[in-house]
Amino acid sequence: KKIPQYFYFLQSNVSIILQKKKNSFLHKYKHKPPKQRSQIQREEHNYLCIIIYRMRYYLHYTLYISFLSLFFVNTIWTVHSVPPQSPVRCDLTGCTVSNAYGKWPDRKTCRAANVTYPTTEEELRKAVAYAAEHHLKVKTVTRFSHTIPKLACPSGSDAILISTSKYNSVIEIEPDRLTVTADSGVSLRELIDKVEGAGFSIGTSPYWEGVSVGGLISTGSHGSSWSGRGGSVHDHVVGISLVVPADSSEGFAKVVSLEQGKDDKLLNAVKLSLGVLGVISKVKLTIEKGFKRSMTYNFTTDVALEDVFMEHGKRFEFGDITWYPSKRTAVYRYDIRSPVNVSGDGVNDFIGFQSNPILISKGIRALEKGLESSKNEKGKCGTADTTLAYKKLTGNGLKNNGLLFTGYPVIGRQGKIQTSGSCLYSSSLRIDVACAWDPRYNGLFFYETTAIFTVSRFRDFLLDVKKLRDLKPERLCGIDIYNGILIRFIKASDAYLGQTEDSVVVDFNYYRADDELTPRLNQDVMEEMEQMAFVKHGAKPHWGKNRKVGFFGVKQKCGPNLDKFLQVKNKLDPTNMFSSEWSDEILSGREGPKYDGCALEGNCVCSEDSHCSPSKGYFCRQGLVYTQARVCRFSSASSSHVA
8 A cells, every 4th residue: 555655756756856857957058049958958858767767766675675574474475486476276176277467368267177297298198198088178288378368278167287387308409400309398498598508599589488389389479580481480390299189099199290391281280279289299490500699779760660661671680660659769679690709798688577676566557557547648658758768778678798788789699689588587585576567466467469460551550550649649658658569570471370471560568457347548549559450451460469359350361271270170189179168269250249348358349338438438439540440438428329
């Protein structure tokens, strides 16, 4: 209860500081020309924002020390290990499985009868055989469980879970063939370190390293590249071993080994499978001779972003763009390959994935909840300004020597640049820090929308978002508080559930309320962007992210390739042992029954006011730019209305 008060105290004092600064500025520079005076004011304001941002951290660390005894019993004492908790928890009544954020999209608890932890391929085969013999439903869960959709949740409380968290002992490198084979439970960081230690590099990876090898290929995880095999990890897969159910004559389960060039029809389904074809046992990936990367972030205007994004993707092998629309700022990542003998020991320790003091995470959440409840757009925009200034000051987490950011370019080995996630490795001795979204501490809680566009349609999407922004830029500050709109590049894939042509991927995060029936500030803008992407411009959803509405119509978007995938599914798992109502729902892309408030959490697109929250002033209205969109917009009007 104390934390919000201290944030409001800080916020009010910041306002006083800014007002004093403004008065001092007007007196000091009153004789300067208006244009020069404006530039000086912007520079001083940005510098002050950085100081305030750092003050916030120092203040909360001090508060933590001062009030340790107050919070120790309620928050700290029950925590035995600050690194992320296991997604599976069991007691005498059975097991529950959750994702890393603590809540599934429908907020309902996912239950299973039991969980098993195989350590070898034979133990894995026996676990599948037991389930097949006893006609049980099965889902594979990983050590991390960072998938947002409910893909890891089985049907029925009598189902079993197979965890790969202890199936992680084998990593075999074949230097002559430039491949590495790993158990599916091996973490991405373990794999990278082993490969780099042998003098090689893995060509791509997702930006977040808190994933297992089997999990990351199952949902289409990716980095950013239009070069070589591209930015999607599953496109670097050249072999997979999969455990599937079998007849009694084969012991009820068998291992199917697939190799590129021999079993392409099966491999193209299995290497991006959503976990519905069987349990991945081993994954074989291509590797390269070790190399370094040179990175520079260019913070600049977003003018002509729609005209230069394609050239940027082609020119920089690992380039991306982060767009902060409310700030009219684009951050171009100049990211190229460098020889391994070039000087530099840089590290990419992305700010969003660093350990955060628990009280700061709780306090930031409390502040955002306060801004939401008071509909304080200016407060959100001020926070976005400060966040962007701090990212610019610190190189967004890049460190030239592994410790500090001293300037561009930052050069380091591929394994230290390609991914990050230092909050995963918080020492158990540091009980005051954790990942900012750890659900045990009521920190950050957000949605993530991720859309995959064909190159030909992405430009028009950018122009539509700019039109929406230009109506009132402050309405998009809620996106810029997090990480703006991240733009990455991936190549055409031969995976049946992949993209059929070179594509552009867009990610943006935004506030999620503690309660499913609580509307969000400017939620109509996020919903209109969502419908612009998936409906107007035909974007496909990222399989491991998105709210339910992102998957509507996905069957038509995937076309014949989805039919090919389902044919393989019927062959490998004819009894649907690995399917559930949630995976079926995602693959079919059907919109279910609507109910009061269903649009607030993205479980439907509103068609009448009751799907929003009329009692709280949110009504179903048409979009502001994409007028065919139907969104929940706040209005002081009290009369019912159907859009």
